[in-house]
Amino acid sequence: MKHSKKYIFITGGVTSSLGKGLAAASIGCLLERRGIKINMLKMDPYINVDPGTMSPTQHGEVFVTDDGAETDLDLGHYERFTSLTLTKNNNFTTGKVYLQVIENEREGKYLGKTVQVVPHITDEIKRRIHMAAENCDLLIGEIGGTVGDIESLPFMESIRQFALDVGTENVLFVHLVLIPYVAAAGELKSKPAQHSVKEMRSIGLFPQIIMCRADREIDNSIIDKISLFCNVPKQNVFKSIDMDLIYKAPKSFQEQGLDKRITELLGMWTTEPKMDEINKVIYNSENPLKEVNIGIVGKYTELIESYKSLDEALRHAAITNQVKLNRIYIDAEDLEKGIKTDLLETVDGILVPGGFGSRGTEGKIKAIQYAREKKKPFFGICLGLQLSVIEFARNVVGIKDATSMEFTDKGDFVVHYMAGQTKDGAKGGSMRLGAYDCEFTKGSLGEKIYGSTKISERHRHRLEVNNEYINKLTDKGLVVSGRNPALNLVEVIELKDHPHFIACQYHPEFKSRPFNPHPLFASFVKASGKL
Incomplete structure (x- = not known):
């Protein structure tokens, strides 16, 4: 049976707090405006069951959904950038996953088997991904933290397996990397990004799109390097530059052709995105x-x-x-x-x-x-x-x-x-x-x-x-x-x-x-x- 549902998984490398949530929200914003029925999912590798007991100065605010779930602040970005009203199924943590697996084991649901990270933890993660994708044509899933973290490994393994389960042609891996500016050298450096993609590839994940986060304009020679050393076509490398207004991000990505490229890679035929509301927000903020x-x-x-x-x-x-x-x-x-x-x-x-x-x-x-x-x-x-x-x-x-x-x-x-x-x-x-x-x-x-x-x-x-x-x-x-x-x-x-x-x-x-x-x-x- 052909699997028609599509999935985008967004990961981050080099450092946390790169803006994966904003990138995911911007992609959701553009694809929804192209007429695609989307849903969003945030997977958090920390062991807290939810962020409700965490200090806001350490982890940021706790976002609350209509159905009373205490969730990650990225769900706030998802709701602000799209028309979605999210629920408890749009965010889960390692804590939630392990809690469920341990409860299953206590109830004897594994029929006496040794309970392991693979397949039991990874199966529970995949089950939750499927659950989030139930009522949409395209699920955008973001994995918190940084590639290479011990905590995120079960999630990385899960999405690797997931792509095989549903067909690799239905899954797109988007990797967000930092291009740091080294003041002493007076230039941006691509090496941390290269290492991050190398780390991804070592665990069996091959990003098809790379987004480069920087605090200033990125020279084309950096894009060429990323493309060459990360084995990704140049038209699949995009810039994510600091902006004075986060609502400019979707417009910047759209002008670079990110949403068009995503739909091409996933084989989805859509209309052009309706940008009127975004343009008005930008105009009012600038005037x-x-x-x-x-x-x-x-x-x-x-x-x-x-x-x-x-x-x-x-x-x-x-x-x-x-x-x-x-x-x-x-x-x-x-x-x-x-x-x-x-x-x-x-x-x-x-x-x-x-x-x-x-x-x-x-x-x-x-x-x-x-x-x-x-x-x-x-x-x-x-x-x-x-x-x-x-x-x-x-x-x-x-x-x-x-x-x-x-x-x-x-x-x-x-x-x-x-x-x-x-x-x-x-x-x-x-x-x-x-x-x-x-x-x-x-x-x-x-x-x-x-x-x-x-x-x-x-x-x-x-x-x-x-x-x-x-x-x-x-x-x-x-x-x-x-x-x-x-x-x-x-x-x-x-x-x-x-x-x-x-x-x-x-x-x-x-x-x-x-x-x-x-x-x-x-x-x-x-x-x-x-x-």
Whole structure:
């Protein structure tokens, strides 16, 4: 039987954090715009079952899907660049694979056989690849980490076997390599890339397309070298150069003919990609009408990857409003110490994003109080909503020791653990995760922003506003405009006599896309720029 489904596997060499996720997302973007029904898969070689328990400063943010999976941040890129709404089946780790194989062994499913990496681990990886490819014509699978890592070997072996299983003519191996610039020599070097491809070939994988990542333009002599020494035709070697806007990547690859070459190699006949939306995003970002300064008050301020989706959602809002957005990262701990408070005066809007733990919370509360009292546009997300409620309870209602159960074991808990949640117990995958409904009060700012009274948004939290305090808060002017109808949980709060003060318990950044910016971010940037 002829196997008509097609597969692209993207690997990386020389170093991690090369941009495999963006390359995969860009390829997905172009092929989808050619009319191909695609799906995306991220395979992570680390042994954590999911990234939910990993530090965001080490691994970047945790992206949450509608069905409540805590996944790798690359799934955020996949959703932003394509029309896909991803699920738990679009990301798996070594931890998930081994967990499943060990459970199978305990249940006696291997009929007494010795359980080994080959075939049992590799079979489980292949099973998950097939599962991700069920409802598409083309699956784009990315393997995390770097070729040569001990961790990634079972995945490399699995895709080698997989190509034989489904027919090598249906599988395309794309390898992304670094072309480093050596300052002392004043030139780019191709040798690390050559070694990376040699490593691939030694384990039986022969990349048909090589993408060269560099921080500057790559001379054709480098492309010639890569082609010659890696045994890949010159028209299959592409450049992936640093750009000031990631949404320019698909256009750059399309201009080089990457998507056309992929369809030729896989024997897929398609139309030309529809590039209008991409061109508009690029035009708006390059032709801003004014500048807007947004102050982001957080504690992971040293690493942008911690707030990747948030950062992109702000960018989408800036693009749609045609403004140049300057992100001013304000360390909440500085505000606690009373330093750098002047930054709050210089920004046009204040954003307090999600986070965990008590460190920096008093600084965030100071920023919220400033935004409320000085009538500065404010937007709070998750912890940002909880701290807004605490600030209002303390400074307006007069509940001086208003606090959250997350920070202390004494005080007035205006924020407490949800039913079924505690500070103790297993951490992985145990929060309130995924999509939940929210209903707005008619005439509220929330309804006006969304243009609807019923919405669904993604959550990732353990704590919520304590309903016992709601009457005291609303009597003094706090507006609870959005609630979850099933559990009567506070989802959105607002202030009436304020140009723009809104906070939500969910994470709207996960659903924002460059071609369809999230309304909460778009309205916040608009209000901050007085547009």
